[in-house]
Amino acid sequence: VTAAQVMANIAAKLQTTLPNSPARLASDLDATLQPVPFNTTRYQLRAFAGPVTEVQDSSVAFYPAMAVSLTVAYHLGTGTEQAWTASGMQGALEALLNPSWWRTIAGVFLVAATLPEVALSDIVRVGRVVSFTLTLQLTIDPSA
Amino acid sequence: VSLWAGEADAIIALVRGAVPEMPALLAGAERGVRHGADLSASEKPHLFIYAPAARIAPLDWLQSEVRTTWEGDLWVDGTQEQAALYLDAIRAALAANRTLTGTVIDCALLSANILEDPNVQLLKVVAMTFETLRHEG
Numbered sequence: 187v188t189a190a191q192v193m194a195n196i197a198a199k200l201q202t203t204l205p206n207s208p209a210r211l212a213s214d215l216d217a218t219l220q221p222v223p224f225n226t227t228r229y230q231l232r233a234f235a236g237p238v239t240e241v242q243d244s245s246v247a248f249y250p251a252m253a254v255s256l257t258v259a260y261h262l263g264t265g266t267e268q269a270w271t272a273s274g275m276q277g278a279l280e281a282l283l284n285p286s287w288w289r290t291i292a293g294v295f296l297v298a299a300t301l302p303e304v305a306l307s308d309i310v311r312v313g314r315v316v317s318f319t320l321t322l323q324l325t326i327d328p329s330a
Numbered sequence: 331v332s333l334w335a336g337e338a339d340a341i342i343a344l345v346r347g348a349v350p351e352m353p354a355l356l357a358g359a360e361r362g363v364r365h366g367a368d369l370s371a372s373e374k375p376h377l378f379i380y381a382p383a384a385r386i387a388p389l390d391w392l393q394s395e396v397r398t399t400w401e402g403d404l405w406v407d408g409t410q411e412q413a414a415l416y417l418d419a420i421r422a423a424l425a426a427n428r429t430l431t432g433t434v435i436d437c438a439l440l441s442a443n444i445l446e447d448p449n450v451q452l453l454k455v456v457a458m459t460f461e462t463l464r465h466e467g
Contacts, residue, residue, distance in 0.1 A: 221392040221467060259391060313393035313465040 187293035187330050189235035189252055195291045196254070197231055203281050204229065204258060205274050217259075222315045225263030231256050235326065249295055252324045256282070259317035270316055271309075279304060282320055295327035334398070335361060337462055338379045340430035341400060341437070345377050348419035349404070352377065366405035366455060375416065376405045393467030399440065404456040413444045413454040420458070434462040 187195075197210055208227040213219045215232065222228045232255040238248040258278060262270055281287050283304065285297040302322035309318040331339070342359045345352070352358035352375050363380040381401040386394050404420075406413045421439060430437050438461050445455040 217390040218388070218392070261391075312391065313389045313395065313467060315391045315393065 187326065187328065189233065189250065189326060192252060192291065192293040192324070192326055193231060193233050195293055196233075196256075196288075199287075199291055200229055200231070200256075203287070204278055206260060217257075217317075222259045222261040224261055225265075227258060227260045229256060229258045236323075249325045249327060252326050253300075253321075254324060255319060255321050257317055257319045258282075259315050262314045262316065267311060267316060275309075275316065275318070279318065279320075288322065288324060293326055293330045295325040295330070297322060297324060334382045337382070337398065337430070337433060338400065340433040341379050341402060341460055341462075342377060344423050344427060344430060344437075345402070345404065345420055348423035349375050349377075349416050351375055363401075363403065366403065366453070369405055371407060374405055374407045378403045378405075389465070389467070391467065393465060396464050396466055398462045398464075400460040400462070402458040402460055404458070406454045406456060407452055408454060409452070410444060410446060410454060413456050417442055417444070417456050417458075420456075430462070434464045436463040437461070438463075 200210075201208055204227045206225060206227040208229060211220050211228050211230050214230040220228070233252050236251040236253050238250050260270055260275065283302045285301055288294055288297050288302065300321070300323035302320055304318050304320045309316070338361045342361075346359065353373055357373050358375070359377040359379070361379055363378040366376065366378070369376050379400055379402045382398050384396055384398045386396050389395055404416060406416060424437060424439055428436050428438070440459045440461050442456065442458045445457055447453065
């Protein structure tokens, strides 16, 4: 598979994992261009295929690495901030921080050097939208 | 009603709660302003809430932080002390209900002063500036 196909596979799986009518925003890079509609989830998926990495301990097999940054933004609707951060957001985080969520995506060989992580400072609220940003590094299996 | 009329009504309701001597309905409070000298004794204390002015700051995700200032004039037949007691009551009511019963995120009293005229000693104006905060988007 290609890096583009892996990104598409990640996006497809996010559609089934994230709550509240998730959809990918048209811009993955800019948070000022598009709204997060009332009581819905939107996400931005950024990735690039980086330098190749050695496959496990092999000295002959190298797969491309892919750095991934995922921002999930949720509009609180009429709810309170804590109603989201204490329940729905925790469920989404638990799923996405589990390496096996990523490993079962077609074309992902393994979760490499950097496991999925969310810094507490990357959970922020602006107006009525609460967002978190998750980062990780994958290894792509080109032969998948 | 419009968004601003809703805010004005919420401020009126707050002041009414603090100043129970205000006559009911339009006899005691109104959106907009006219000269208080035109008021009859039965219309006082009387509140005018007027001149909304919004400052809008853009936020991420095409949201906005909207701060709106309001002028509020409470016309009072009474002494300076009576007017000051009304102001104390309004400030206390606001401290206990800063969201104007959920109408806005926050409402603050930015300034307050009592206007007095040496020629008309028993007619005071408690002139107040409120600021409301809400998020849109």
